[in-house]
Amino acid sequence: MTLALFAQLLVAGVLLGGVYALISIGLTLIFGVMRVVNFAHGELLMLGMYLSYYLVTAVHMNPYLALVVVAPALYLFGLLVEVTIIRSTIGRSDVVQVFATVGLSIVLQAGALMAFSANVVGINVPITNALVQLGPLSMGVPQLLAFAAAMLVASGLFVFLRSTDIGRAIRATAQDRSAAALMGINVAGIYRLTFGLGSAMTGLAGALLMPIYSVSPTVGEQFVLIAFVVVVLGGLGSVTGALVGGLLIGIVETFSGFVIDPQWKQAVYFLIFLGVLVFRPAGLFGARGSEELSTS
């Protein structure tokens, strides 16, 4: 393997890892704070993609300007879901949560099938085909932007959780719901905010994926498994873990696809995933059985 080829694979892997991190941050945030494993995560991503698709094709908005509509819209949708469905499952058995969120995912998929049809659609505007050429390295501009967004979202969230009052309240709630409530924190409000934020980030991810991928009602299935792998690998609830886990899987997938075989790349990262779980069940950055929201 030449150096240029190695560099090209590395760049491609890192960029893919950025996409994986991006789609995982909302999932890990919601789990870390609320202990809700959101099986409708892929469908939130799908909604973000569709909204972005229609803003670009029907309103002729720049796909990256569409972000400022998609993220708030998904925030509101997240609030609605939290108030109507998620809230009543908090503190109940895991089975209740699983059924509630799996049910939601089926409803959203079926609703999307009725509303948008099963057509696979994509956007094609000049920026979706734009390239950056650095010597022998070539990178798609949408991939670069998705990577940059993943970094920004992760570090923004990190700072928000560390140095704002609301952020501290979120972390306190994540660590001990009862103690947080005794300290005067509005736990229900924090949950609502967290689910809204997690949904907004997932919507944002959807809008950033739209210039790269096509969307159909079942597109969530294509991404949700990898998001779960990234989140568990990085440590449930850890934002840093999602970032590192995403990058790790992106790089492993790209190199194993080249060195071994494109058919086996998924098997390779699942093997690594299993290995990590055997030796570090909490994931790379998960602390004490993922019992707290780690920002370290």
Add this chain to the structure above:
Amino acid sequence: MMQMFGFLRRAGAAAAVIALGTAPLSAAPQTIKVGAVFPFSGPLALLGQDSFDGANVALEMINAQGGVKGRKLEWVKADSPNAEAANSEAERLISQQNLKILLGSYASPIAIAASQVAERHHVIYWEQGAWTSALFNNHPKYVFRTNVYAVPAGIAAVHYAINVVAPKIGKDAKTLKVAIVNEDGPFGSSVANAEAAEASKLGVAVVSNLPYTASTNDLTSLVLKLKAADPDVLLATSYINDATLLVKTMRTQNFRPKAIIGGSAGFGLLALGKNLGADVNGISEADAPTNINPKGLPAAGQALHNEFIAKFKAATGREPDGFSYMGFVGAYSLFHDVLPKAKDPENADDIRNAAMAANVPEGTYPNGWGLKFDETGQNTRMFAAMLQWQSQAPVVVGPSSIAAGQPAMIPLPHW
């Protein structure tokens, strides 16, 4: 002996009484119910619906002409998004609804599952769109397929590479280098295996043979492997998401073979043109014929072609695609050329005999196909057409009798 005749006489009289008693209730002849086993929901729903819409035009045409032996046809729709659902739905249609004919399905896993259930119950399974080579693996007696499938399509793709592409780039079968990539499900593997076998038979070098998983999120590593192998022609069999991703990644990595020849599915869908814009132009594909030049058909075929298109547009508001043509041909051949000739159109053995006797010349149906089954149950009067994306629309460029245009953009211009 006499006692037995007496019994028979009494039984006959009783049967006559029962028949008379129920006759007023069934004054109109009963409809013939046909199970429609298609994916109407889930990821395969788009093309499942396209296929069914084509078949439905055939059913309505035959009903408008008075049905089969005076009996109207009626669908019993069974949503089968995957093989498990196809299995249970086929079982339900046969055991509970007592259907004798199932028609499906467009998707290979669904076709395999539903056809096995039908065969077990001695019920006709009529496939109009699935491409797998494995449909007849167990030598079923009641399974028929009217459409082109993986093997003839893969062979057509290789012949196009040798006969059309190679001369335009100064090569021949002995010097041409091809690479084969495919999604690794039964569909992609069937086409890729046929391509590899035909290439090796004709002495064409296969420099790379790379299956991948269709749900992949990234094909950079595959494209870099292809680039290193440096083929003249890329033979690719993909669904729509991965076909889009493949071409986009080839552009990002500046990999441009002299020709790209797809194997149906993703490479033939109008969505590919929308996803790729002008980058789609020049891509060729072996596929079921669609948008053929009807002047290549005999007069009767032209008339049916025009009637099909008009009725399809009126019913759905859109143009038929290759799957709609296959759906129509499958259903029309059954309803028009087989069932009316069966002694009892709801008896599987009678239908089988009528099907094996069917002899409809090529050019009769709207996509140029006819009907003549081989001993396995595969229609032999079908063929793959070669299409090429020109001005962001697929144009039939072969076979020449029904071609609507000429192959162009060979070699492909640089990105």
